[in-house]
Amino acid sequence: MSDTQLTVTIDGGGADDARVVVRALEGAFGAPDALPSDDSATVHMATFASEGRTGAGQPRAGRLSAPVNVTVQGTPLAVRRARDTLAGAFAARDAGAASGDQEQEWQLLLEP
Structure with missing residues (x-):
């Protein structure tokens, strides 16, 4: 697993909120x-596996229409970056x- 691999699971809201x-x-x-x-899906997923990003970058966030639950899972570095972003x-x-030997999982609620 690369240091930037991250899986994101989003539930609540709709596909627009997940995007x-x-x-x-x-x-x-x-x-x-x-x-x-x-x-029509109630849970959305995306996987990031790019290399070479060293900073959190500038978030390009839009507005959410409803609260969404987000779970990010990956290496400690990737999870920390996702949480901060x-x-x-x-x-x-x-x-x-939750933490394992080489992976972490973090859950959060994002609100509009």
């Missing part, structure tokens, strides 16, 4: 594997974290 969250992370991680697009772009509340 807003994913776009906010692009400054720190580059383009995801795909943008959320299924308007999302907290800088949205009103965010910590909803818990």
